[in-house]
Amino acid sequence: MGKNFFNRDDRDLRFVLFEYLKVADLFKYDAFKDFSLDDFEMIIQEAMKVCKEVIGPTNQDGDKEGCTYDNGDVKVPKSFHHAWKVMSENSWISLNGNPEFGGQGLPNALTGLINELFIAANMAFMTYPGLSISNARVIEHHGTDEDRALFLEKLNTGVWTGTMCLTEADAGSDVGYQRTKAVPDPKSKDPRIYKIDGNKCFITCGNHDLAENIIHLVLARVEGGPPGTKGISLFLVPKIWVNPDGTLGEPNDVFCSGIEHKMGIHGSSTASLIFGEKGGCRGILLGEPHSGMAKMFEMMNEARMGCGVQALGMTAASYDIARQYAKERFQGPPFTNRRAERVPIIQHEDVRRMLMNLKAGTEAMRAMIGKLYYMIDVSEYDPDEAARKKAFSKVELLTPLVKAYISDLGYMLIRDAIQVLGGVGYCQEFPVEQYARDCKIVSIWEGTNYIQAGDLVGRKLPLEGGQVYQDWIQGIMDFAAQHKGDPDFGKDCELLLKAAQDTNDFPTRYMQYFGGEKIKVVPLTITRFLDCFSETLMANLMLEQGLVAREKLKGVKADSADGIFYRGKIETVKYFCRNILPNVFARHLTLELEDTSAVDIPEAAF
Ligand SMILES: Cc1cc2nc3c(=O)[nH]c(=O)nc-3n(C[C@H](O)[C@H](O)[C@H](O)COP(=O)(O)OP(=O)(O)OC[C@H]3O[C@@H](n4cnc5c(N)ncnc54)[C@H](O)[C@@H]3O)c2cc1C
Structure with a gap:
């Protein structure tokens, strides 16, 4: 096990939830009427404990060990298995998921900020539950009753995990350039079953040994579909086929041809996947043909909001280490009295400036993210349709800001945290350099930050x-x-x-x-x-x-x-x-x- 640096101060998080947003107001909604503030306090304290005792210790060795690939199989860092078991057995995977399907039914406002803590404990590890629950929500919204019964509870409880498969070698930002094909399966009587044929790359959690099955949501073009994003459909493609009674069937011809060697998030497997190499990959069409992009965008939007939480989590963790270090490290006399004794560096003005960048930046990020998730709760649960609609429009407008600005600001602020630590900030003893490496991806995935700016101006x-x-x-x-x-x-x-x-x-x-x-x-x-x-x-x-x-x-x-x-x-x-x-x-x-x-x-x- 690596050293455990999880040492979060949750005072501002509790200020945002209880004093600023006043989450108690959410109890007026039917969905939350059985919760109390004591429940929320208890959940935060328990989450802190899980971060400190279970997830935090996996952060540094997950980074050092990384994922390993062997002939199609991928192993996650060893310590992740215990952490996953604890998360799964104690219902931490899907805090805001539908209780009917294994979720905990908590408000998004609380869930968003608890995820900040989990990500501060280990960003790479949290990619596994993060994608699984947003994958489950797409199936909940667009699958049939049978799909919901077969897949949701297992995704929400960590028995299986999920992915989102958009990117191909020639289709990154230009997502409409997809080449993966789908044709109705001639052997199936079910018109929703298609044969899938194509290659996807950069698929987060695309293959691993953490769960017994992986449910891929794959964008593919049904043969004859219109070009561009309008002709893309969405398919549910299990790594191992799931029988109608819920048992696992045959492997579904999804081959992992390799994993990436990355700057950061080493414990998160980033896989290249070949669907249908042997002509045997089957997928279940979700919704109508050619309507896949809008459905995938639901998952993408959730992931974009999650990007803000990721950057916040890592920046807040960097700030915690930097402020602690600055109180303990003595160097030089004060600027205003050169003859005085050496002082802790927190007393030097320039260190204060950097710490204040971190503190102000982190708190502003948390304010914005808290606001966003609170508005999601209003948009989903308010009985008044006009209020729901108004809140949803605000969520839409805010999403590219949360994704892009917070990911750029976070990376910049972690640079300040490294600077506060001086030489040791550049070395691996403290995980601040790891946070910088782990954080960089957030401005790239889920649509680069330029794509977010285009979304803001063109659509929002x-x-x-x-x-x-x-x-x-x-x-x-x-x-x-x-x-x-x-x-x-x-x-x-x-x-x-x-x-x-x-x-x-x-x-x-x-x-x-x-x-x-x-x-x-x-x-x-x-x-x-x-x-x-x-x-x-x-x-x-x-x-x-x-x-x-x-x-x-x-x-x-x-x-x-x-x-x-x-x-x-x-x-x-x-x-x-x-x-x-x-x-x-x-x-x-x-x-x-x-x-x-x-x-x-x-x-x-x-
Ligand atoms: C670690 C990791 C995990 C990932 N996980 C997933 C996943 O789970 N599922 C998935 O589907 N994908 C995933 N991706 C892919 C990721 O979403 C893409 O890398 C990202 O969308 C950018 O695409 P690209 O890499 O092809 O870059 P490109 O599209 O080639 O972009 C390169 C640069 O050009 C700019 N650019 C591109 N087009 C334009 C334009 N029209 N105008 C102006 N500037 C432009 C971009 O902003 C960027 O700066 C992952 C990637 C990584 C590295």
Whole structure:
């Protein structure tokens, strides 16, 4: 076993859930009426224990040992087996899954932030349950009663695991270029059974020895289907065929031809899969032919939100190590008194700056993710259809921000954590360098971050004629205007107002650029627009938290643990607004310059 570095402070997580989002409000929904705050507290404490005692110890040796491949078979790091057994036997796999099919039926808001803890304990390990439960949800929504009975409980309880199979060697971002084929199985009387033929690569958890079966959800083109994404269908392809009585049948001609050797997440198997090499691979069509992309997008969207949680988990874990280390490491006298004794590096201003980047960044990520998952609960469980619809639109708008901005910010912040540790940060004694390696994938998979920016501008801005975005940005401006005279946060609200105006200038200008000579400014700046919108939104959420913290501070002693937490929150909110939010102004300047030098330069000059 490797060293266990899981040492999370859950105070901010509990602040977000109980004091900021007020998850107790969710008890009004039928689905959650039997839960209490005590239940939630207990679940968080138990999750912390599992992280500390079971999953955390597998992180470093999972990284060192990695997955191994031998003639089609893949073995996960040895320590993962015990952790999987504990997760599976104690119902940790599917916290927000449907209780009818083995899930725990907890709110998404709670589940999202508990997953932050699990990922902080071991990101690579958590890819196995993560994909299984979103795979199960697609089958729940689009399978038949028989599919649900055969597959869901086993996926939700860790008896089997799931995958999502989109990528092919020539079809990455360009997912519509799929070559995998499907033809109705001439031997089957069931019209939903097809023969599958094609190769997929980069399939997370595509083969391993953690569970007895793997349920692949595979995109393939039914012969004769239209080109592009419109002609793609979705198939459920078990590694081992499942008989109608639920027992395992014959292997289903899915061969793993190798695994990738990666920068990080070594314990997560990334497989190349050949479907139908011997002509014997069968898949079950989910829904109508040619309707697969929309269904796969349900899983993809869930995974995109999960990307934000992944980056948050690893950044928060890095921050925990960095702040602890900075309190214990002595170097040099204070900047203001060169003759004094050496002090812990946490007292040096530049180390404070980096720690504050980590603290403010992590808390802002958590605020945004908490908000997103809370809105999912509203969108799924509110009895009022209009409220559900409104919340769902917000979830749609927020998803690319959570995926892209948080994954980029997380990677950048882990760099700061390495810097706080100095030379040991660069070495393997502490897992911070591992978090950096593990975190990088989050900006790439589930659609690269540029693809997210395209999604934001191309699909999410136009939602309901642009009203969803307009309402949100206007809401931020109204908040800023309302609080600009605030004695603590007035200056920050002025910054927020300007940031919201600058952010809003991007789509305003895009309307002029589309169809005109400056069209290339659009793809050159959309990732910046996504970053601006994210930081503005986060600053708004942080300021809301600052107001809550200030109110709570009145009821506690300033030097009590809670008092220190609330005072810390107030300073952290100011730091975010005064040190991170102003990035919006620089990005906006680049928009105003309408610079196209990146595309004007001759290609041969590269
Ligand atoms: C560890 C790992 C696990 C993965 N797990 C899975 C999985 O479980 N299932 C699965 O299906 N896939 C999986 N993938 C694949 C992953 O989703 C793809 O790698 C990703 O979508 C990018 O595709 P690509 O690698 O082909 O890069 P490319 O599409 O070749 O992109 C390369 C670069 O070009 C940019 N680019 C591409 N097209 C455009 C464009 N039109 N305009 C502007 N820029 C563009 C991209 O943003 C990127 O910066 C995984 C990948 C890895 C590395």
